[in-house]
Amino acid sequence: MTLERxxxxAFNLTHKNWMKHSNPWSVWTRYSVLPIIIFAFWSRIWIGSWCLIPGGISLLWMFFNPVFFKAPKSTRNWASRSVMGERVFLNRDKIDIPAIHKGPIHNILNGVSSIGMVIAIWATVVYSVWGAILGIVLAYLGKSWFLDRMVWLYEDMKDNNEEYKSWDY
Structure with a gap:
């Protein structure tokens, strides 16, 4: 079983919930989570332990966002295809993916994103504005590039598998 699976x-991504998560609103609003979490915990200097409330709400938003929206009217957009590509990628242990989509690039991009997260967390602890900005940029650069690779993967796989093709509407 893949780590992605x-x-x-953990996020209860059944077929129905995957389709909800493929709504572009779901994809784009998830980009709000990291800055909101950072700002919430940064605000501890002003509001003390009350910062746990917006921090907790943003963490809940991260967890429930994939199932909050309805399935999209169309999946023929970058955001929807990125989610469907993630779904194909997590299924790679059952349905082989093309060689061009194998290799270290996914780990590298996730590594860039993870380094960004670590920098953002460090910056939040020490109140470094530039560190927080750098961390967010790296986290989102790695994640966005990874998602773009997932769009490419989905485009390469959708015509070779009936289930994957059924997601395209």
Missing amino acids: KIAR
């Missing part, structure tokens, strides 16, 4: 299970 374990994460999908």
Whole structure:
């Protein structure tokens, strides 16, 4: 079982919920989570432990966002295809993906994103504005590039598998 499949299970991503998550509103609003979490915990200097409330709400938003929206009217957009590509990628242990989509690039991009997260967390602890900005930029650069690779993967796989093709409407 892939790590991605374990994460999908933690977020209760059934077929129905995957389709909800493929709504562009779901994809784009998830980009709000990291800056809101950073700002919430940064605000501890002004509001003390009350910062846990907006921080907790933003963490809940991260967890429930994938199932909050309705399935999109069309999946023929970058955001929807990025989610469907993630779904194909997590299924790579059952349905092989083309060689061009294998290799270290996914780990590298996730590594860039993870380094950004670590920098953002560090910056929040020490109140470094530039560190927070750098961390967010790296986290989102890695994640966005990864999602773009997922769009490419989905485009390469959708015509070779009936289930994947059914997601395209």
